[in-house]
Amino acid sequence: MSNIGDNLLYYKYNLKHLIRLEEEGVDKESQEFLSSYRSFAGLVYENYLYEKLLIYAKHNPHLGNFLLKGPHAIKKSSQFNSLHVCKNGQIIYRIKFIEIGEFDALFFNDKEIIFVEITLIKSVKNLKHRLRKKKALIEILFPKHDVKALIILNKGATGSKQLPSYCTVWFTKPFEINDIYNQFKSNNNYKKKPFLKHTAKNLVSDSKLITAPFKYYNSLVWMLHKLRSKPNSILNIEFLQTTTCTRYIDLFTKVYIGYMDKKDFENMYPEVLDVTQKVVVAIEKEHTNKLVLTYFMQYSRKKLLNITIKNKKITVVKKDAHGISVTEVFHILHMLKEVHKITAKEIKTAEDFLNLLD
Structure with missing residues (x-):
């Protein structure tokens, strides 16, 4: 993680429940603890790969624009009926107070848009329905674009060959979060390194997203x-x-x-x-x-x-x-x-x- 510094510590996580379970001595093999821990691990994995993709996009401008989110995005209020980066730093589409789509990352240019799905799931069996829904939303919002998906999985995940032809699959090495979890638990005992900000013409805000009308x-x-x-x-x-x-x-x-x-x-x-x-x-x-x-x-x-x-x-x-x-x-x-x-x-x-x- 050397080239991303402590950037992962600048993302938002809700760890109160997980830390409370540990302080109360809840069995770490219990369903309650594992569910909370896996949820946190999934967020860290997503943010880690987003940081890596951001650097990759910066050095490969031919891929087109890359949407800034999380601590890289300008904070602003959530919007209705639009694809945008919300106040929590996530790329979402929201109608009134209900979120109908979330994307881990987006690459886009005049002809093509690639939505990214980053997940620690062990099998893609239940992923196809989620991808189908996300692809449909992107196609409606960008009717003139060719829509593709980049799926990033942890090594050992099964079923990737069952994914649709519009999907490209990348596998990462086994991912561990113990170090960053311990840093969060230490509270003020660990001093974060300064945030590493990236700038490039193709690293853009959500104002660059021009979507078709959709109600x-x-x-x-x-x-x-x-x-x-x-x-x-x-x-x-x-x-x-x-x-x-x-x-x-x-x-x-x-x-x-x-x-x-x-x-x-x-x-x-x-x-x-x-x-x-x-x-x-x-x-x-x-x-x-x-x-x-x-x-x-x-x-x-x-x-x-x-x-x-x-x-x-x-x-x-x-x-x-x-x-x-x-x-x-x-x-x-x-x-x-x-x-x-x-x-x-x-x-x-x-x-x-x-x-x-x-």
Whole structure:
């Protein structure tokens, strides 16, 4: 770490919980301690590789611009509906108070944009869904750019050959954080070296990011109208199969197509209790890429239930009161009209359509 000095110590970390666990003598092999420690290790790994990438970008200006973040970025308030570096130094896209995308680093020029994913995970099996969502957001924000991804993994991670063709994978040597953890624990006993600041024409602030207009909730409503735009059909299958539709489903994970009334839903699924007057119907993309129907019942601004049916088994899950789904359904319910009503027969037709796409 010689060429980055003590720069890692200038990033923000929340270590209070981890240090408290250690002071209380919590078993270091316990799930609680390991979860907290791995979270900290992941942040240190991300920041360490970001410092290395920054130096790499500085000496390779032909790669294009490299976005400054963390202690290298100018501190300012977080913004809504924009890709920016927030007050905590992270590269994020935020709508109101909900973050829908975060990027560990960004390279970009007039033709190409490369988002970077830095992670200590041991298997990339669950990484593909996250990459799919991030790529979709970047493609929407930069529609004229070729979008690629740089994935940086620790040596020993498995499954990299399963990643999509737009991904380039780099492996690092085994990474240890004990030294920096001990420096944080020592509080004022360790005097940090001065921060190493880098300057170059291609090391830029987020003001250089010129994105296409994108309104999250407006896009959800637009998708609703497009998917229901074919006369005498429950779904516009032609649109559902387009690149544009796929991109938005990858970003949203689910798109809304209408609602069932209480009586119809109760007749279809009598096992579900306390059914709301309107049950919102959505198409959701599973981790397997299969498209399925899913249902939502909203009781209040913060209470939302998600009903899924798989192999005739009904699962009811309460969604996070502060999550994006609660806000989405609240918004969609205000947009739904009588024309968006879906009968039990139409549900069966929609399921048949989706099964044909599988």
